[in-house]
Amino acid sequence: MSTPMMHDVHRDAAAHDMSMRVVNRVALITLNRPAALNALSHEMVRALAALIERCRDDRSIVAVVLRGAGDKGFCAGGDVRALHRMAKAGGRDWLTFFVDEYRLDYAIHTFPKPVVALMDGITMGGGMGLAQGAALRVSTERSKIAMPETRIGFVPDVGATHFLAKLPVELSLYVGLTGATLSGADALVAKLADLSVPSSWLDTFETRLERTDWSGDALRALRTVFAPPCNVVPHAALDSQMPWIVRHFDKRSGVERIAATLRQDLTRDELSREHRQWLQTTLDALTSHSPTMLEVTREALLRGRQMTLAESFRMELGIVTRAIEEGDFREGVRAHLVDKDRRPGWAPASLVEVQRERVLHFLTSPWKRDAHPLADLGEQAD
Known part of the structure; x- marks a missing residue:
């Protein structure tokens, strides 16, 4: 549909799998890489950051909607294979990607106008980094929401140590350690979504x-746009699982103890x-994912509950750097995404076999405070 209220405002972004147009003063930004489930390349991150900055400065824009092209996913995360190639090639091009991605996520979290994220379909990893900064997070019956990083020897990042900290501690540990996939209804129960609506809506x-x-x-007006008048949310499996999660994912228990229970x-x-089935699936995750990164993730999630948003991003960047340079990331990507x-x-x-000293090493910043690539993040209050 084309009306005088719809016009192209950023043709250049299309060259980077990103498009933007305006409908009645609202910027509709589309991640346009459906063949890769809209996974974020470095070029896409930069293009999206430029669009977000433009929308911040443009007084005619009252809100932003983030969505993914196609019907399979909002965003499956960062382009992990590309990052793996960068890491193997030597140098630190991969670090620039993470710095730019985290700055983008931070910009969305602190955006002065309402942002809506349509988490229709697969929304994982970097996709969650974009969506969880939004003021209105919308899931559907097609949503598959997860932070599956420990499976590939990585850590839930993109602000996860901050946004998962808003969940009950047992639930944050369950989601972050196991990488469990949540439905749209589950996300609503977990408060990782604000609305769950039919995809047809x-x-x-x-x-x-x-x-x-x-x-x-503006935010109230947007809710009327995205909330159906008569909305029946499907059953959330998480409702029945919560007593089990609370029983096993005690914040005082290390991952080995959780697996034992x-x-x-x-x-x-x-x-x-x-x-x-839940017990077996959960145990399988904890015994097949990277042991080191499971323990590092547990510690990071607990520390994140006492941190500002900017501090969480700085901590995550340090962990990511150590995971890529001296941890299990390369082996995890090789086994699951390259050689398969x-x-x-x-x-x-x-x-x-995981030593406490090793865990603390991953949580120690590789940089002095002033030399941290995100040192200036959060100079204004989070």
Whole structure:
């Protein structure tokens, strides 16, 4: 549909798998790389950052909507294979990517106008970094939401140590350690989404947007655009799982202890099929993901609960740097995304072998405070 209220405002972005146009004073920004589930390349990060800055400065823009092209995903994360190639090639081009990505995520978190993120379909990793900074996060029945980084020897980043800290501590540990995939309804229960709506409702939001009056509160007006008048949210599996999560993911327990309690409960005879399946799936995650990064992630998630947004990004960048340069990242990507043998050779290979000193090393910044690439982040209050 084309109307006088819809016009192209940034043709150059299209060259970087990104497009933007305006509908009734709202910038609609589309991640346009559907064949790769809209995974973020460095060029896309830079193009999106430029668009966000333009929208911040343009007084005619009252809000921003972030969405993904195609019907399979909002954004599957960063282009991990490209990062793996950069890391193998030597140098630190990969570090520039993360610095730019984190600055972009921070800009969305601190954006002075309402941002809407349409988490329709796969929304993982870097996609969560974009979405969780939005003032209105919309999931659907097609949403698949996760932070699966420990599976490839990495850490939940892009601000995860901050936005997961808003969850109950047991739930934040469960989501961050296991990489469990949440449905749109689960995300609503976990407060990782503000609305959960039928995907078909999003097909027509531009028509409603055209009729929106911006004389009042912009965020309230946006809720009327995206919230159906009669909305029935599907059942959330997380509702029944929460007692199990609280039982096993105690903040005082190390990952080895969590795995031990899961094993112990699996020996019980009276378990329901659903409960047994959850226990086994959760245990499988904790015994197949990188042992080092599981323990590092647990510590980072707990520390993040006491940090500002900027401090969380600085901590994450340090962990990411150590994971790529001296950790399990390269081996994890090789095993799961390059060779696909699904047999990563983690170092060390088991949770019991992970030394506390090694965990603390990953959490120690590689830079002095003033030399940190994100040293200036948060100079104004978070």
